[in-house]
Each structure stands twice: as structure tokens, then as C-alpha cells.
């Protein structure tokens with residue numbers, strides 16, 4: 001059994017990790033930390049876990065994280081990197097849901113996250129946790145910096161177009177128009193996510209620059225083999241639902257790409273990826289079709305047979321965008337089938 005610890009178990013991605021890992025056949029949950037709620041039984045805070053998780057939250061300094069095989073950090077940015085060295089020295093693997101191990105350029109990290117990087121040496125060995133792109137590297141990783149929620153949907157939506165060796169679309173003018181449910185902001189988020197503020201309302205934010213922009217650009221560039229530059233307009237929106245991300249992606253075809261069958265290109269690209277579903281041509285994927293599951297669904301459109309491709313992508317931000325992707329990575333790091341414990345059927349309606 002894999003002994004698993006969770007730092008930050010009392011947040012939204014933390015409880016999602018608990019839900020998934022408590023049903024995982026190869027996992028034993030050993031320690032779950034929370035600073036504010038230490039001593040509280042997990043099931044008293046999350047009644048969904050009554051009779052399922054019989055542990056109490058412990059304070060981080062009193063936890064036995066070093067006895068784990070792997071520790072998930074479901075914490076704000078900056079926490080994982082301050083614990084990484086001592087855990088790695090103790091032989092513990094790390095999966096960070098925050099951004100400490102995503103951006104490879106430490107100056108970029110400091111610019112977007114407002115803090116210096118605590119361990120550039122560990123950052124350089126860390127693997128970016130987007131399984132469909134980095135599967136082989138994740139298998140050998142000691143540290144995985146999971147892809148962000150929006151970045152997962154945007155990168156997997158554009159990936160088949162960017163990995164062909166030559167540009168099929170105008171890569172300097174990609175557009176990602178993304179909408180997220182409110183749980184994306186976390187359990188202790190600001191006033192803007194309160195019910196009276198966020199229900200019956202819809203708005204864009206971060207148009208001037210969102211911290212996921214450099215992460216997505218880094219990832220899209222890597223998909224070209226770092227041979228071509230990427231220009232991306234990324235506009236996130238807050239939409240009044242609890243879970244889910246819907247990303248509408250736009251790309252303009254190059255003249256040489258006009259005769260390509262993009263439906264076939266996408267189906268072929270994802271033929272061996274158990275959690276990516278390329279839907280039939282003309283589909284309109286719905287966020288509820290992936291709710292509480294690790295699936296990500298994509299539909300490819302070319303309205304009016306024009307030169308504009310429209311790619312629709314849905315995922316659950318807390319699962320494929322965070323905890324599920326983390327468990328998918330953990331499975332690979334420990335030699336398991338990547339779907340182990342992750343075959344939950346989405347909840348609909």
C-alpha cells in the first residue's frame with residue numbers, strides 16, 4: 001500500500017483528494033494536515049466522509065509526513081517548496097497542486113507569484129504534471145508540479161494542433177476564452193466568491209494578465225518541441241456554478257492546413273489517453289458531463305468550413321484540474337495503471 005499524506009486537507013482540493021484517495025485500492029491515508037482545524041475529525045468537517053475517513057486533522061508541525069511514500073500539497077503557492085528538501089531527503093515523493101514547480105524560469109515565478117523561489121535546484125528536476133503530455137517523465141519523477149486548472153484545459157485543447165512538426169494554425173494569435181466555477185477560487189477565497197456576489201452573475205477577470213498565462217505559454221511552446229513561439233490571449237471568467245471549467249479555444253488555420261481532417265487528427269492524438277474523450281463532430285460538451293470525474297471532453301468545430309477552428313473543452317477543475325490529475329500522476333509514479341481509483345462516473349444531473 002502507498003502511504004499518503006495530504007498537507008492542506010481542509011480545502012476544496014484537499015477534500016477532493018480525500019474523496020478519491022479513500023476509495024483508492026492501493027492507498028493508505030496516513031496523515032492530513034490543517035493549521036486552523038487541527039484536532040477536528042475530518043468527518044466532522046466534511047460529513048460526506050463520515051464512516052469513510054476516520055482520521056483527524058493534525059497541525060503541519062506535528063504530522064508524520066516523513067513516514068509517507070508521497071505527500072500531496074493542496075496548499076497556497078509557496079508552501080510545498082519550503083518543505084520539499086526535507087521530504088525528498090527522507091525519501092518521500094511530492095505532488096504539488098499549487099504552482100511552486102510549474103514555471104521553469106524562476107524570474108517568471110517571482111514576477112507572477114510575488115516571492116522568490118526557495119529551491120531552484122529541486123525546481124529543475126521537477127516534472128510538469130500534465131499526464132497526457134509528460135507521462136513517461138512523471139513515471140520517474142520525485143517531484144511533480146501539477147498543471148493548473150485552466151492550463152490543463154487549454155493545453156490539452158490545443159495539443160493536437162501544436163505537436164505536428166509544422167504550424168497548422170497561426171500560433172502567434174491563439175485565443176483561450178475560459179469559464180470556471182467558483183470552487184476554483186478555493187474554500188477560503190475572497191468576498192467575490194460569496195453566494196450574493198457570485199450567483200446570478202458572470203464576469204471576466206485577469207484580462208490584463210493572469211498568472212496562468214505564462215504557465216500556458218510555457219506548456220504550449222513545449223508542445224512545439226520549443227521550436228516555435230506562441231502568442232496567446234487568455235481571458236478567464238467566473239461563472240455561477242460550483243465546479244467545472246469550460247474553455248472555448250480559437251485558432252486560425254494556415255493555408256497548408258485547410259484540407260486536414262481535424263476530427264480525425266484529434267481522435268488519433270488521444271487514442272491512448274483514457275481520460276480524454278474526443279466527442280463526435282459537432283458536439284457541445286457540457287461541464288456536467290465531467291462533474292466529479294477525471295474525464296476531460298473535447299469537441300472540434302470548424303464553423304462554415306472557414307479557416308477558424310473552435311475547440312470546446314470541459315473538465316472538472318477540482319478533479320482533472322487538480323486532485324484527479326494528482327492521483328493519475330501518483331499512479332504512474334508508483335507503477336500502477338494510471339486509471340487506478342479514478343474511474344468514477346460523472347454525476348449528472
Ligand SMILES: NC(=O)C1=CN([C@@H]2O[C@H](COP(=O)(O)OP(=O)(O)OC[C@H]3O[C@@H](n4cnc5c(N)ncnc54)[C@H](OP(=O)(O)O)[C@@H]3O)[C@@H](O)[C@H]2O)C=CC1
Pocket residue numbers: 007008009010011012013014033034035036037060073074075076077079097098099147148149183184185186187188189317318321322
Ligand atoms: N480550487 C481549484 O479548483 C484548484 C486549486 N489549485 C491549487 O491547489 C491549492 C489548494 O487550493 P484549494 O484547495 O482551492 O484552496 P483552499 O483555500 O480551499 O485550501 C487551502 C488549504 O491549505 C491550508 N493552508 C493554507 N495556508 C497554509 C500554509 N501556509 N501551510 C500549510 N497549510 C496551509 C488550508 O488550511 P489552514 O489554513 O487551516 O492550514 C487549507 O487546508 C492552491 O495552490 C490552488 O491554487 C489547483 C487547481 C485547481
Ligand SMILES: CC(=O)N[C@@H](CCC(=O)OP(=O)(O)O)C(=O)O
Pocket residue numbers: 097098099147148149150180181182183184185186212236238
Ligand atoms: C475561479 C478562480 O478564481 N480560479 C482561480 C484559478 C484556480 C487555481 O486555483 O489556480 P491554480 O490552478 O494555479 O492553482 C484563479 O483564477 O485564480
